[in-house]
Amino acid sequence: MTRFTRAALLAGAAAAALTACGSSAASDDDAGGLTFAAVPSEQNIDPNAEYEDIIGLIEKNTGRKVTFVRSTDYNAVIEGMVSGKIDIAEFGPLSYVLARANGAKITPVAAMVEKGEAPTYHSYGVVPKDSTITSLAGFKGKKVCFVDPSSTSGYLFPSAGLQQAGVDPRTGVKPVMAGGHDSSALSVKDGKCDAGFSLQSMVDSVLPAKKELARGDLKAVWKSPAIPASPIAIRTDLPGDVRAKLTSTFTRDANKDRMVALGVCEDAASCKVTSDPSYWGYQAIDDKAFDPVRQVCAATRNDKCSKAA
Incomplete structure (x- = not known):
């Protein structure tokens, strides 16, 4: 078995596992729960600890329990959103574009930013x-x-x-x-x-x-x-009041200063808005912001981009 065959099998297993988690989460959604999925930028971290503060903020603002699903593979998050098993996802820019291109009914609401900086990175x-x-x-x-x-x-x-x-x-x-x-x-x-x-x-x-x-x-x-910053996207078919609360959560409250003021974090130094501690928070974003990613997809003619280009 080649390295790439093994990688493909592992990716499929990750997608299946995430979809299975999503199936139980879907019934949680009927009862008021939300499922949040992400692929941390680092492998050697405890994702539950890294996302604890932002999960606490979502729960505080929506009144709904959040189930966090960590994936080690972008394809699993894409599949989970396409199948409607995930409610909120922290995407990479390309994985967001691919999810949309493959039929995921999602809306980008915010992108990661460093304090005072544009929503881009390198x-x-x-x-x-x-x-x-x-x-x-x-x-x-x-x-x-x-x-x-x-x-x-x-x-x-x-x-x-x-x-x-x-x-x-x-x-x-x-x-x-x-x-x-x-x-x-x-x-x-x-x-x-x-x-x-x-x-x-x-x-x-x-x-x-x-x-x-x-x-x-x-x-x-x-x-x-400059690369468009990683977005938070939510399911478009969530109830309107939930979409509104999630949008305001990420565009208004999901930054270190505000989370300290709300009592979610003790101080800005220890406050975590994502797995990458260099980020201060989020700012509003729309789908058009990711057109540069689509343009690079078209230019590279990468197999992954065939539906997105």
């Missing part, structure tokens, strides 16, 4: 500190770590960057799907991959803050164009 192409690679052209023929085929900053935009550098992302490198932005960056540091892609914040702040990566362990030889 991906890095990284190599070990002693590597002789100086650009994406040098990735040709190398073992390259990506995050997931449905990851925007961990696969889609890097694929476009490689193509622009004259490297086919499928045949011009030896691709490895690391599964998380932390795993991709650390695999490059540890020499498991010659090069790789990861969130800028993961390399610059998240892993250094955890002392899992020292500044200078990796060199960024490429920085992506």
Whole structure:
């Protein structure tokens, strides 16, 4: 069995597991419950702890119990939303576009932001500190770590960057799907991959803050164009009052300052609005904001993007 066959089987198993969770959650919804799914940017975290504050805020504002479902695979979240088994999802930009393209009846309500910043972020192409690679052209023929085929900053935009550098992302490198932005960056540091892609914040702040990566362990030889920030999307067919409460929750209250004021968090330093601590909160977003992702999908002609382009 090849590595990619195993990956496909694992993705299918994850999707089945998430759908099964969603089936029980659907009856919870009839009784007033909500199901929230996400793919954390890091693999080695306790997702229930990382999302505890935002779940508490949703429950406070809606009066409904929230069941959190962690997925290790973007496809599982997409499938859960398409099947209507998930009520709220934290998507990557590409996985949101793919969910819509595959028939999910969802509405984006907010996107992650750093305080005072635009709702965009960047991906890095990284190599070990002693590597002789100086650009994406040098990735040709190398073992390259990506995050997931449905990851925007961990696969889609890097694929476009490689193509622009004259490297086919499928045949011009030896691709490895690391599964998380932390795993991709650390695999490059540890020499498991010659090069790789990861969130800028993961390399610059998240892993250094955890002392899992020292500044200078990796060199960024490429920085992506601005990528639309990851959205929160909700099921369009939820009751109107629930949709309104969820929208106001994320656009008005889901930021560290407001959550402290509401008593959800003790202080801003410990308050968590998502699994990536670099984010301060959310701001309103609409579907049009993700047109740049659709444009990159069309340009790369990636198999994942065939329905989205």
